[in-house]
Amino acid sequence: MASLKDVAKLASVSIMTVSRAINNPQKLRAETYLRVKQAIDELNYVPDFSARKIRGDRTVPPSIGVLALDTATTPFSVELLLSLEKTAQQHGWSTFVINLFSDKEAEVAQEQLLSLRPAGIVFTTMGLRKVQIPEKLQDKPLVLANCITDDMSVASYIPDDFQGQYQATKRLIEKGYRRPLCIYLPENILASGPRRAGLELAWREAGLDVSALKQVHITYGEEHYLDTVKMIAQYLTDAGPDFDVLVCGNDRIAFIAYQYLLSRGLRIPQDVAVLGYDNMVGIGDLFLPGLTTVQLPHLEIGRQAALHIIEQRAGLKVEALPCPLLERASI
Template identity: 70%
Template sequence: MASLKDVAKLADVSLMTVSRAINCPDKLSKETYLKVKHAIDELNYVPDVSALKIRGDRKVPQLIGVLALDTATTPFSVELLQAIEKTAQSHQCNTLIVNLFDVNDAEHAVNTLLSYRPAGIIFTSMGFRKIKIPAKLHHHPLVLANCVTDDISVASYIPDDYQGQYHAVKSVIDKGYRKPLCLYLSANALAGKIRREAVEQAWRDINYP
């Protein structure tokens, strides 16, 4: 992989000039900038973000770490990850998704994520559930998505199961169905009781026996 020195050598300029071409091209003459750009294109050079961080370069995009507990397994969950990615990009941030397959064996995934020094972490899960937060994450900027915890006080962004279920059943009723087959989630699931209450309320609202 080409280095900054390789670019400088090919363009016959200093390392500082290459750095300026990448970070503040307006400080270079058009001729010098084009020389450096040509060298970068020819060598397929990609800036080393870790090196920029070490030098304290403020223009390096912040990294948002995503710890994904079984998340990339359903259409809804994939959409959740895509929404995080798009939102991060809109704020000039990058994302790093690390899959976690067992919250009780999270050390490797957590260590991998933290090794990249993320500015913040989003803990996501497939299926609304209560989770344990690995101790190493307790003192990092953290939010939860599609899950909750009793371990620490932390913001949790969760779906509105009641309203979603209510509107789904109301839609069925509005189409004229009066004897639908209802398959309820287990009462042990966090959303189970909430969704059943929404179904029953939808039927009560039309005064149907």
């Protein structure tokens, strides 16, 4: 990688002149600046911003360091990172991401993040979960995105899963559905409880019998998504399905359900309606017919987390952000 010294040598100027060309070009003669710029372009020189931060150079934009636990592994979680970066850029800040894929890497990741001297830190995860704040980050400007912690001195921005399922269920009731089969996420998943509670509240408020609901949870583990088929099969009779709408814990469950229902000759939504959750990026519109689902607010979570650092917000509470219903043709 080219250094400041390499640029100075190629441009036949001093190192100080190269530094001025990068930080204060107005102080150089036009022909000198052009010569330095050509050398920079030829060598593909990239200024060392981290070193300049250490020296206290105020021309370097403040940065947000992102400690991302599995966040870069799914498309809809990547939305959070992109939104965070875009928001930072709009306010003249920069961002960098340190990916964390296991607890074994935690110490190295923390050291790497702190060595870059961020003005604030966002700790984010793939899938809503509870985390423990690393000790080295506890006294730093920190905000959580898509995760929570037992430490009440840290602000968190998360999806309002209760509200999302509540509003979606109210819409189902408005459209006349009264015999749902609900296949929820595993009970140990943080989002599962609030979603089930939101559905049950909407059901009670409509004067309907919660005890009559058909409600099951899939078992934890990727291999158990295919159990969706057996769960649906229990409620299919010779006379037709014993439910009028299938409420799915997420779009992956809905994806399996679509294949099975259609293979059994059932029409969506004429015979059975289907409701998903998450709005997986690039997937919802590919269902035939289009899947009605609840949108996880990853874009807004990323934006609010960035603004929390940039605006130096004082709030230290958990902020649950709305999950809107996206109506397509499956309802």
